[in-house]
Amino acid sequence: MIVLFIGDIVGKTGRQAIRALLKPVKDQYEVEFTVANGENAAGGNGLTKEVAQELYGAGIDFLTMGNHVWDKRQIMDFIDREARLVRPANYPAGAPGQGYGFVRLHGFKVGILNLSGRVYLPALDDPFSGAVRLINLMRQESPLILVDFHAEATSEKIALGWFLDGKVSAVLGTHTHVQTADERILPQGTAYITDVGMTGPRDSVLGVKKEVVINRFLTQLPAKFDIAGGVMQLNAVLLDLDEETGKARRIERVQRFAE
Amino acid sequence: MIVLFIGDIVGKTGRQAIRALLKPVKDQYEVEFTVANGENAAGGNGLTKEVAQELYGAGIDFLTMGNHVWDKRQIMDFIDREARLVRPANYPAGAPGQGYGFVRLHGFKVGILNLSGRVYLPALDDPFSGAVRLINLMRQESPLILVDFHAEATSEKIALGWFLDGKVSAVLGTHTHVQTADERILPQGTAYITDVGMTGPRDSVLGVKKEVVINRFLTQLPAKFDIAGGVMQLNAVLLDLDEETGKARRIERVQRFAE
Amino acid sequence: MIVLFIGDIVGKTGRQAIRALLKPVKDQYEVEFTVANGENAAGGNGLTKEVAQELYGAGIDFLTMGNHVWDKRQIMDFIDREARLVRPANYPAGAPGQGYGFVRLHGFKVGILNLSGRVYLPALDDPFSGAVRLINLMRQESPLILVDFHAEATSEKIALGWFLDGKVSAVLGTHTHVQTADERILPQGTAYITDVGMTGPRDSVLGVKKEVVINRFLTQLPAKFDIAGGVMQLNAVLLDLDEETGKARRIERVQRFAE
Amino acid sequence: MIVLFIGDIVGKTGRQAIRALLKPVKDQYEVEFTVANGENAAGGNGLTKEVAQELYGAGIDFLTMGNHVWDKRQIMDFIDREARLVRPANYPAGAPGQGYGFVRLHGFKVGILNLSGRVYLPALDDPFSGAVRLINLMRQESPLILVDFHAEATSEKIALGWFLDGKVSAVLGTHTHVQTADERILPQGTAYITDVGMTGPRDSVLGVKKEVVINRFLTQLPAKFDIAGGVMQLNAVLLDLDEETGKARRIERVQRFAE
Ligand SMILES: [Fe+2]
Ligand SMILES: [Fe+2]
Ligand SMILES: [Fe+2]
């Protein structure tokens, strides 16, 4: 099964990048299933129902989230009814939405698990022990499991990759908005990358206008984080997964740009 | 001028990687000047005089440091007398050592500036305004200036890259120990990468034995951070700089492995 | 000179506490000069022109701020014209407003210096070296100097107290919204307290409705931080300063409550 | 039942303070049960078997810990066999030691629960939901329950106090080493204080020599945190608890000094 996982889509420019760049990638690689991190898709922070629909309509099959999941409060109204959307599973019990989900795809089930790191991020439940518990449940449904680990610290991400090696198809990092060059298949068959990167304006700071962020570092004054325009960038990884064993055969970094 | 900049060298395995992998890279690319981040070179944290000598002897011309600079206290005894070694320049005035230095190379001078980020790192002086002040001084000597920006947050690193575009030859991130795939020449001629990566044991967590780090995340108990062995990895970037203008003509990621 | 320094005034309940409780305290102690931290006075975060006027009208002579100084953006429009208002002096040069100010009082000048800590707070300039530099300037005008050190960590606050002992009349901590019981005159004559406390609703969490904050800790979900009502509390310290030497003769904690 | 709870005992000076100042306090108030936070009792960080014995011998009946619990590694060897010692209960399952314990006292059982906050502290399990679960267990044994909440942020401490009001006899904060002046009986009968304070050298920064800490803030260089000498200070709170209901009748701050 050929899966494309797209890094954090940022604002309008990110959605334009999806419209301009996703179809050619899917065609080129004969992608069967497309997942994207959508935590910044609406105006740079959070997700609305309209933006989610727009992304599904543009060819994304499933959305994951991260620390910005609740930034648009209206997500609380629709997240429970949206089967193609997960938020970090390690929120305390009772949080709106679900931490993992499944999709049926020509006879197979693919599970998607979203987890948040805790280093430099909110004090959610332990993603390590939580991952074990949830993956044990998920594997009763299917060995095809994708993990979006939304985390800041490289140590936490790499450690979780090793920890889940052989238990899931892929551990894919998100959140830093910069694609890393350490993609590989770990020894027990799990595809791993520390960060998939960002889909949005290339000439920016994580999607935000660079002048705004530079000025913020210089002055320490608050600033409105406007999303930049200009060259659009799509960051993703391509996975080839064995449907029977759930193991990864290939992980490849994808970067596409458009004016 | 062909410059090789090597990401954080971690412990004995990192030094073995330098011995096994550096010379072939230098030969292949006809490297003229080699810089490495050495903050983890001695036992995983800090730098001793012996380890510095070992690295100079193995073909490294200049060393930069980071938040682990003082982990081996004896560095305070030799850092002031070692011209080929810099520590973050934004330590408060009076700190041992120097924040930037120069090397003469067949008729040209190359400046090396070391800065530390402040996001999730100690409260040093502002690296943004500090960079401007120091680079103005350095440019009176030479337009060839390499900046090692040792920082955690991708936002801070990318912002400094844009901020210094056109003022220095390269802004090269270190500290996360994971090479990023965003290397490029910015519009005004500065080579940029968010993180050069790590030189040390590949099958590890930032150089440390993976079982130790996983256990630490699971138990939150203290642990001895032993450096892993196994496959050695060298992470670096290759730069081609215009000696007259100081602008970068090329930046290329380098990854080498050896059993 | 009898000075009253009032801890962070929080929202409407805090302003009601000032109206109900300040005058009796001033009368009882024959207070000559009243300073208050106003960073939370408008709706719990920030300060508006109207709220500042209300506080001046209610008997407060001077306002200090903290990390919430810019929460109401309109302060940027009036802070430069308001001589009775200071914000942390260790913002980078060029920030709106001033970090210290003076007031004339029956033949004497009193200086007020506002500083922000950096532990668990934004990366402003070093408050320690900054304090020395600014206090040297201020002492050319008067030995009567009050320092509001707005900081989180007890270590940073106590260290600055010792560091400034004998150089200023008082180092008064703010920001944690809980009054500490360590008020004293340090050996060189500086009055010190780690935190003056909070002026606002007593049965709350730092001024916010307790149910809201408990729920936030339990769920890690975002919440609207409504200011609590109920019993009003005034937290302050009373200082008796020697006008000639600037040294403190007395520091006394003040707590008043009203239904 | 008259209970004395003593704030973090720091190093040798703290133990001297116990020897010099504890007995008179116990005699004066006819104290029946004495608990102390011992996380800094051995050399400023951690606890050894010898130091624990010394403290039991000096009249302390029970010890609680905090984020420094594992600083002396040898505690791992004896903590499981020491019934009068608890460490934060919200360490992940499997950690050495126990998070709560009971003591029999003339016909009654007193429970002691230790919890750690998570704001600016390691990512342990949620102390809020953990407290409810453990207190439900403990209340099957006795309504007399003391909680040492070892935490940094005033918001987290106050919120837990309100959250546990009526469920335990007392919520007593430790960790900041500065006694707060907000002791009170909450409406449902739980005694509360944000921080009990520190038992150790008065003229210090949290127990450490003040010159060392000031220098560290000025230089950002590492330093050896030697424990100060000089005037000894004991910080504690006195509780009067109803043995039948577990409710608090009184909470009183205690501060004693000796040359
Ligand atoms: Fe994101
Ligand atoms: Fe994120
Ligand atoms: Fe490093």
Ligand SMILES: [Fe+2]
């Ligand atoms: Fe580092």
Ligand SMILES: [Fe+2]
């Ligand atoms: Fe405040």
Ligand SMILES: [Fe+2]
């Ligand atoms: Fe504040």
Ligand SMILES: [Fe+2]
């Ligand atoms: Fe402590």
Ligand SMILES: [Fe+2]
């Ligand atoms: Fe502590």
